[in-house]
Amino acid sequence: MTNRLADTLSPYLRAHADNPVDWYPWGEEAFAEAQRRDVPLLISIGYSTCHWCHVMARESFADPATAALINDGFVAVKVDREEHPQVDGAYMAAASAFTQSLGWPLTVFATPRGRTFYAGTYWPPQARPSMP
Template identity: 75%
Template sequence: MPNQLEDAISPYLRSHASNPVDWRQWGAEPFAEAARRGVPVMVSIGYSTCHWCHVMARESFSDPAVAAQLNAGFVAVKVDREEHPDVDASYLAAASAFTGDLGWPLTVFVTPEGRAFYAGTYFPPVAVQGRPSFRQVLDAVTDAWTNRRGEVEQNAREIAAALSSLTPGNAGSLPRRSR
C-alpha cells in the first residue's frame, strides 16, 4: 500500500514511499485527520544524508508490525528538515524540553494542535543501553494519550508557552503550512 510520499518533491520523503507506514507530508491535513480521529501526530524529521534516519527507516518504519501500530494509533508525518527548516527548528526547540540527546532522526509526538508532548531521536527496534525500543515508546505514548490526555495536553501547552516566551513566534504556534 503506497503512502502519501510517492509524489513528494523531496528525495528523502520519496525514499520512504515504500514504507508500510501511512506517511503524510507536512501540512494542515494530517493535523485535521488527527483531530478527527482523536489521536496524536508522530512527526519524524530527517534528511537524505542522515545515517540514523536510514537505520530507523530500515529497522522500524519498514516493519509491518510497527507500521500497523503507528497507523492505528497515530497520524504519521514525515518531514525533510532541508525542505522545512522552520518546522525542524520549532520541533528541535520543543525536543530540548524532553532530552539533551538532540539530533536526527528527530521523533516528536504532538497534539492535533501541533504542540509537542514527547520527543527523542533514534529509537532502536529492541531496547538497548537504556534506550527504549520504538515499540515501547509507541506503547507509552499511547498509554499517556489514552489514560492521561488532559495532563498530556496541559504539559504540551505549558511547553509551547515557555518556548514561545524564549523565541517569540517560533515554538508557541508551530507552522502548519501546506506545500
C-alpha cells in the first residue's frame, strides 16, 4: 500500500500515515482513482486537536478488518479541515441534510465526482444508543 500521507505538511494527516486504511490526501488523484475503480469516496475530515477524531482513528481506522472494508469498497480521503476550510464548509453543509449532530470527525460518502450521498460524524465500530 502506498503511504500518501507521510510527507504531507499537515500533522493531522501524518498522524494517519501508518493506518492500514489506504488514505489519499485531498486532491484530484483520489477522485480519478474513484472514477477508475467505479467506487464511492469515503471522505474523513478532522483536525489534530479533535478528541473524537483520535477516538475514531484508534477504534476504526487503525483496525485491520475495518480498514480492509474501507479499502475494498471506497477510495479513502483524509482531509485536514485547517488546511482546507472550504472543503470542510462544503461537506459540513451537505452533511446537515443527513444529521443535526454536526461536528468532527466529519464522515462523508460521496460519488466519484464528489457529490455527497450520506454523511455523519463519529461512528463507533459497535452501535451505541443513538449512534450507528
